Amino acid sequence: MTGAVFLFDLFGVIARLQSAEGKDRIVRTAGIPAPDFWDAYWTQRPPYDRGEVNGPGYWRRVAKTLGTCFDDHQIERLVAADIASWSGVDDTMVDLVEELAAQDRRIALLSNIPGELASHYEVRHAWFDRFEVRALSCRIGRAKPDPDAYRWCQRALRVPPDRVLFVDDRQDNIRAAEAVGMRGHLFTTAARLRERLAQSEAESSRP
Structure with missing residues (x-):
């Protein structure tokens, strides 16, 4: 794959x-x-x-x-x-999510989020539906950096872990993803993330 x-x-x-x-x-x-x-x-x-x-x-x-x-x-x-x-969003990143979805890229979400807040986002933000898999901690019963949270995502996505690039703003969560075989990117800016996504896509497309 x-x-x-x-x-x-x-x-x-x-x-x-x-x-x-x-x-x-x-x-x-x-x-x-x-x-x-x-x-x-x-x-x-x-x-x-x-x-x-x-x-x-x-x-x-x-x-x-x-x-x-x-x-x-x-x-x-x-x-x-x-x-x-917790309700503010980064419009630049929302635009990136919409762009990736429009390009038929496979995108997913893994978030530590309680039930009331999850419902808030599901009701108010159409872009929430763009994710192929939404692994919300309140729904899957696992929260980062528990390794089972990442494994749950891998099973749901049906890909080897090294095909997954996990993007987070916390280094401990990145390390946990890498420990189960995923690749990680520590988020700082949308511009740097775009560069990393392009690099990751090229790496994953190699035989």
């Missing part, structure tokens, strides 16, 4: 990382000092990303870690604020 498959991370590549304004809104809604809050936020995030708890369940776990309690209205506001903080 020839031709590369381009497997994209979402946040930090196609979608923006949390904005400072969005993070401030979450902290204000929680009413907890920022350092303690973010420790609890990230400590409890993996089960949420893997779909083991929903949004309200996640925020109750965060509250318990902080030794406090969020009422139902506050939890609703926290879920909304969290979604908003």
Whole structure:
């Protein structure tokens, strides 16, 4: 089989990382000092990303870690604020996704993303449907850098791992992909990514 498959991370590549304004809104809604809050936020995030708890369940776990309690209205506001903080996209990268899809290139997505946020993107962004495979952690029960997350993608794509170029903004996720035999590209800019995609396509087309 020839031709590369381009497997994209979402946040930090196609979608923006949390904005400072969005993070401030979450902290204000929680009413907890920022350092303690973010420790609890990230400590409890993996089960949420893997779909083991929903949004309200996640925020109750965060509250318990902080030794406090969020009422139902506050939890609703926290879920909304969290979604908003992750909702920005890079239009240049969206254009690249659309371009690759129009060229019938094989593109896929592997993202650590909780259920409520996944639904937000599926409903609001038509380009989300351009990906042949969407490996969303909340749906597949595996999150990067767990090797099984990458293996799940390989099985779904039905290609040898060395035909997959994985694009992510985190070096630890790149290393995990390379450990299962994929090739990796650490994302910095769309221009450099374009160069790497062309190189990868040429490499994969060799006998």
